[in-house]
Amino acid sequence: MAPDMQSLLDRISAAMQRRTDRGAVASYIPELGQVDPDQFAIAVATADGKLFHAGDALTRFSAQSITKVFTLAIALGRAGDQLWNRVGREPSGTAFNSIVQLEHERGRPRNPFVNAGAIVTTDELLAGREPKEALAEILGFIRAAAGDDDIHINKAVASSETRHGHRNFALANFLASFGNLKNTPEKTLGTYFHQCATEMTTVQLAKAGRFLIGADKGPSLVSQGRVRRLNALMLTCGHYDGSGEFAYRVGLPAKSGVGGGILAIVPGKASVAVWSPGLDHNGNSKLGTEAMERLAREMDWSVF
């Protein structure tokens, strides 16, 4: 029999709070470098409408690359399959901010979850509009998915990344040089940095992921066929060059962010969010991954 969810989350949270080997907080965005690493949260939103959480689950954190799932859903809704002319669907095997592969493959990023691919997705979503309008659409989508309007963009984080985002500027200029950017690098990146600076609590993130559970659970924001494809991309590309390892250890589609969050989907059953700011060598939450591994094992959750 499956264990009682609340006591399981309490046990996982207590074990993680005690840990001292927490990984390293991302410091290449200075504002994120100030986050206290001694935090942990986990939240589960089930297909039948229940919500469980433990730890610092009501503390806001920077969603960062997890927002790429939401912008991909919106961009596919706007552009349809044409988006795939500009970005691929293969795992990268390289770091999230790698430049080498982009040159090799002539400006068509491997997938929408590495930075170059997410910059193209955001560029598509902009569609000649002002960044403010595109950002309002992104926030509107996330709020509708979470059923919660109290989700905002942290402008200090966005400007911190703008000042130090030299690699992302390099990627955007590279994309432009191959003709794979419709807006200026500054405009697309300004939108991308603000999108990444969206803050959520772990509870809000678990709720925002419900539309990916499928089987008509949660707010129906995208079609069931698209839900399956978003999950396929999360499974194969959601953890960058750590995607194979995450699939092996956890066995669920998931997307990580350098803020230390992970959104994982148990198709037909639940949306799970974990947060712990310390990262492993691939830039994915160290304790977040361990907590997901334990939750999936104890609940007997896997897509395999």
Ligand SMILES: NC(=O)CC[C@H](N)C(=O)O
């Ligand atoms: N992996 C991430 O979360 C990276 C997002 C971050 N905003 C960046 O572009 O570098």
